[in-house]
Amino acid sequence: xxxxxxxxxxxxxxxxxxxxxxxxxxxxxxxxxxxxxxxxxxxxxxxxxxxxxxxxxxxxxxxxxxxxxxxxxxxxxxxxxxxxxxxxxxxxxxxxxxxxxxxxxxxxxxxxxxxxxxxxxxxxxxxxxxxxxxxxxxxxxxxxxxxxxxxxxxxxxxxxxxxxxxxxxxxxxxxxxxxxxxxxxxxxxxxxxxxxxxxxxxxxxxxxxxxxxxxxxxxxxxxxxxxxxxxxxxxxxxxxxxxxxxxxxxxxxxxxxxxxxxxxxxxxxxxxxxxxxxxxxxxxxxxxxxxxxxxxxxxxxxxxxxxxxxxxxxxxxxxxxxxxxxxxxxxxxxxxxxx
Ligand SMILES: [Zn+2]
Ligand SMILES: [Zn+2]
Numbered sequence: 001x002x003x004x005x006x007x008x009x010x011x012x013x014x015x016x017x018x019x020x021x022x023x024x025x026x027x028x029x030x031x032x033x034x035x036x037x038x039x040x041x042x043x044x045x046x047x048x049x050x051x052x053x054x055x056x057x058x059x060x061x062x063x064x065x066x067x068x069x070x071x072x073x074x075x076x077x078x079x080x081x082x083x084x085x086x087x088x089x090x091x092x093x094x095x096x097x098x099x100x101x102x103x104x105x106x107x108x109x110x111x112x113x114x115x116x117x118x119x120x121x122x123x124x125x126x127x128x129x130x131x132x133x134x135x136x137x138x139x140x141x142x143x144x145x146x147x148x149x150x151x152x153x154x155x156x157x158x159x160x161x162x163x164x165x166x167x168x169x170x171x172x173x174x175x176x177x178x179x180x181x182x183x184x185x186x187x188x189x190x191x192x193x194x195x196x197x198x199x200x201x202x203x204x205x206x207x208x209x210x211x212x213x214x215x216x217x218x219x220x221x222x223x224x225x226x227x228x229x230x231x232x233x234x235x236x237x238x239x240x241x242x243x244x245x246x247x248x249x250x251x252x253x254x255x256x257x258x259x260x261x262x263x264x265x266x267x268x269x270x271x272x273x274x275x276x277x278x279x280x281x282x283x284x285x286x287x288x289x290x291x292x293x294x295x296x297x298x299x300x301x302x303x304x305x306x307x308x309x310x311x312x313x314x315x316x317x318x319x320x321x322x323x324x325x326x327x328x329x330x331x332x333x334x335x336x337x338x339x
Contacts, residue, residue: 002339003118004318007054009046014318017056020114020122027068027125029080033141034116034315035060036325036335038170039259043110044322047261050111058117059084059109062131062140072125079131081143082116082123083288084108100151100285107285117318119339129291134299138312141336142171142305146294149175149303151286153183154293156255158230160184165221165247167191167212168234169201171308171333172257176232177206182302189224191217196330204307217243232257238267245269250276257283308333315339 003017022028036058042048043057065078074080086106087094093101109115114122131140149172158164164185166177169192177188190201193212201209210220217239221228229252231244236258244254273280297303310332313321318337325335 001119002315003056004058004115004315005054006044006057009053010044012044012319012322014316017118019120022067022069022122025069025124025126026122027072027074027128028066029063029082029121029123029128030066031061031063031116031119031121031315031339032079033062033138033312034058034337034339035141035145036322036337037145038172039110040117041326042261048110049262050107052111052113055109055113056115056118057109058115059107060141060144061116062137062143063116063121065128066120068125074125074128074130079133079140080128081131081140081291082108082121083127083129083291084110084144085285086112086124086127097289098287100287117315117337119315129288129295132295132299135295136306138309138336139298139305142175142308142334143291143294143298145171145334146175146179146298146303146305147286147290148172149179150290150293150297152176152232152255152257152283153179154290155281155283156180156230156232156253158183158185158253161186162229163187163225163227163249165189165191165225165228165231165244166234167217167231167240167244168258169197170234173232173234174201174204174308174333175303175305176234176257177201178204178303179297180230180232181205182297185230187225189221189228191221194330200307200333204304218246221247228252230255234258236260236264236266241266242269245272245278248276248278251278252276253279253281255281255283259284305334309336311335313337
């Protein structure tokens with residue numbers, strides 16, 4: 001079967017790999033659609049700190065079960081998505097269902113081989129979640145990034161009616177804004193350095209757009225909003241951190257959504273945090289219930305993922321799809337592969 005194979009940083013090919021055969025407690029899944037994520041770019045380019053090589057990357061998908069053990073909660077023909085964080089199953093975090101806190105968790109397609117850029121994958125049945133029939137075939141490949149946005153919003157636990165700023169509106173930021181709106185944020189300002197996002201976000205109903213490189217960031221945002229209750233920083237650079245901390249109202253929350261690369265250090269203006277008693281909240285990955293919530297929000301039409309799909313390529317043309325995604329960041333959000 002065809003599968004993407006990364007031998008090491010920068011060394012990528014679509015090749016024939018032996019079709020996997022499921023062991024005890026595992027299912028065989030035929031991939032229907034798979035999305036390229038920023039963390040896959042990190043794996044392919046070699047700056048994802050948890051990546052292992054060689055491997056088949058990919059962790060965002062929808063597929064159909066082709067074989068599963070008799071006692072599995074899914075059966076042949078079921079449409080499923082993959083919860084890609086595999087916990088040890090025995091530590092206090094795993095026993096509490098918080099696999100993202102497991103000290104040894106592995107992410108399928110990043111820190112564990114067997115990623116979903118392949119025609120078929122073998123996945124432990126415990127990692128599979130059924131996808132409701134109402135969700136579109138391609139859209140279902142975006143359940144995973146929507147679950148990230150759900151987790152981010154649950155971490156914020158914002159009160160309804162809040163004033164929200166989202167800095168950085170790639171796939172995750174765009175979904176974070178949509179989930180915040182679904183959770184009754186009153187005012188949402190969206191920030192990006194790409195001018196092309198202005199019209200795109202307006203199409204999703206977010207018409208308060210600030211271009212990040214048009215003068216000081218805080219001033220631009222203040223034209224729309226006096227202060228913010230929650231800032232979702234999907235960039236996490238010193239400049240965005242500064243602007244976010246300036247904007248937050250006393251008791252406000254900064255949610256750090258970006259994932260760090262290497263020794264990513266941020267300078268904290270401690271006095272600003274102290275005087276207004278601000279909360280700094282990190283968000284990492286998700287738990288399985290975030291996937292169920294993501295599917296609910298998508299099925300109810302409260303999160304629209306269709307407009308985020310900017311390209312669909314055959315799996316065999318992965319290299320071309322990847323090159324296009326890298327060459328035109330202003331044009332692309334989510335690029336999908338179809339085996
Ligand atoms: Zn992802
Ligand atoms: Zn564990």
